[in-house]
Amino acid sequence: MTTRREALQFSLAGALLAALPRGWAAVADGPMKRAIPRSGQQIPVVGLGSSATFSQLAGSQEIGALREVIAELARLGGTVFDTAPSYGASEQVAGDIARELKLTDAMFWATKVNVAGRGGGAADPAAARAQIESSFAKLGKQPIDLIQVHNLGDVPVQLGILKELRETGRVRHIGVTTTFPAQYPQLIEVMQAEPLDFIGIDYAIDNRAIEERILPLAQEKGIAVMVYLPFGRTRLWERMRGKDLPDWAAEIDAVSWAQFFLKFVLAHPAVTVVTPATSKAKHMADNLGAAYGRLPDAAMRERMIGHIAGL
Numbered sequence: 001m002t003t004r005r006e007a008l009q010f011s012l013a014g015a016l017l018a019a020l021p022r023g024w025a026a027v028a029d030g031p032m033k034r035a036i037p038r039s040g041q042q043i044p045v046v047g048l049g050s051s052a053t054f055s056q057l058a059g060s061q062e063i064g065a066l067r068e069v070i071a072e073l074a075r076l077g078g079t080v081f082d083t084a085p086s087y088g089a090s091e092q093v094a095g096d097i098a099r100e101l102k103l104t105d106a107m108f109w110a111t112k113v114n115v116a117g118r119g120g121g122a123a124d125p126a127a128a129r130a131q132i133e134s135s136f137a138k139l140g141k142q143p144i145d146l147i148q149v150h151n152l153g154d155v156p157v158q159l160g161i162l163k164e165l166r167e168t169g170r171v172r173h174i175g176v177t178t179t180f181p182a183q184y185p186q187l188i189e190v191m192q193a194e195p196l197d198f199i200g201i202d203y204a205i206d207n208r209a210i211e212e213r214i215l216p217l218a219q220e221k222g223i224a225v226m227v228y229l230p231f232g233r234t235r236l237w238e239r240m241r242g243k244d245l246p247d248w249a250a251e252i253d254a255v256s257w258a259q260f261f262l263k264f265v266l267a268h269p270a271v272t273v274v275t276p277a278t279s280k281a282k283h284m285a286d287n288l289g290a291a292y293g294r295l296p297d298a299a300m301r302e303r304m305i306g307h308i309a310g311l
């Protein structure tokens with residue numbers, strides 16, 4: 001016998017499904033999730049980044065659109081939000097919106113620390129600690145799910161502080177980030193020497209340098225990979241302008257170029273999560289769509305690379 005409560009739940013699920021774009025039949029199970037190797041925590045494979053267009057809007061008075069983006073992330077089962085103290089008002093604005101929408105504890109907050117400045121400067125430990133405390137105040141969650149050393153700034157000092165915070169339970173996961181190929185050799189050294197939970201790094205269908213050493217090393221060491229710049233910010237959009245998605249994208253359940261690019265990235269077994277930035281709720285829904293349906297196999301990935309290279 002179906003109880004009244006079950007019937008209500010069923011009709012709510014039906015209403016949610018009806019409100020979603022077509023082709024998302026698997027949505028009832030929520031987005032695809034992957035485990036963070038060191039903690040076992042499962043997180044949805046598509047999240048939201050907050051530099052680029054998100055931070056531009058966060059810096060304006062027009063934050064209503066960002067409220068819709070974060071609400072859409074949550075509505076479709078997403079939780080991962082990547083930010084940094086250096087992304088203008090993004091960290092503060094997202095923290096405020098999440099509080100308002102009562103999402104603070106449900107979110108997987110990934111923020112960063114860096115007071116070392118550009119060009120390999122030294123970080124003042126007191127300033128680094130103050131920046132981290134400011135992130136706690138802005139985001140409002142303890143422990144914070146992930147803090148990474150931004151752009152490998154003064155790793156001995158800043159990662160040292162993060163290790164201590166992980167030890168005392170104030171931060172769940174720690175890591176380092178870079179999106180500069182010139183820093184990849186240093187990144188590899190840090191991955192080999194330090195007990196990292198995560199790296200954050202650039203990866204896209206037309207930017208695959210990390211497949212050679214960094215992604216295999218992450219798998220070997222059990223380090224989760226958070227992918228940045230899956231669209232190369234504007235690079236892939238400029239390349240695709242006016243071009244139709246090939247019919248065979250349906251074989252991997254991709255209904256847009258965004259899903260084509262995100263599914264390519266997610267098909268690499270070392271990748272844990274990808275966090276494209278957006279300032280538009282409809283793009284958020286489109287991006288989360290990549291966490292549903294099939295992913296390309298090796299042969300399909302080659303076909304996808306060839307297709308993009310030929311455009």
Ligand SMILES: NC(=O)c1ccc[n+]([C@@H]2O[C@H](COP(=O)([O-])OP(=O)(O)OC[C@H]3O[C@@H](n4cnc5c(N)ncnc54)[C@H](OP(=O)(O)O)[C@@H]3O)[C@@H](O)[C@H]2O)c1
Nearest residue numbers: 049050051052053228229230231232233258276277278279
């Ligand atoms: N060193 C680091 O730690 C580091 C460095 C770089 C990036 N990151 C992180 O990675 C995140 C992602 O990188 P990114 O923001 O630079 O670049 P990105 O995610 O590759 O691209 C963002 C751009 O794509 C557009 N876009 C997003 N979804 C779309 C869709 N479905 N259809 C069409 N256009 C779409 C956005 O514009 P709309 O607003 O119009 O959607 C925005 O212009 C950052 O936000 C940040 O959190 C970290």
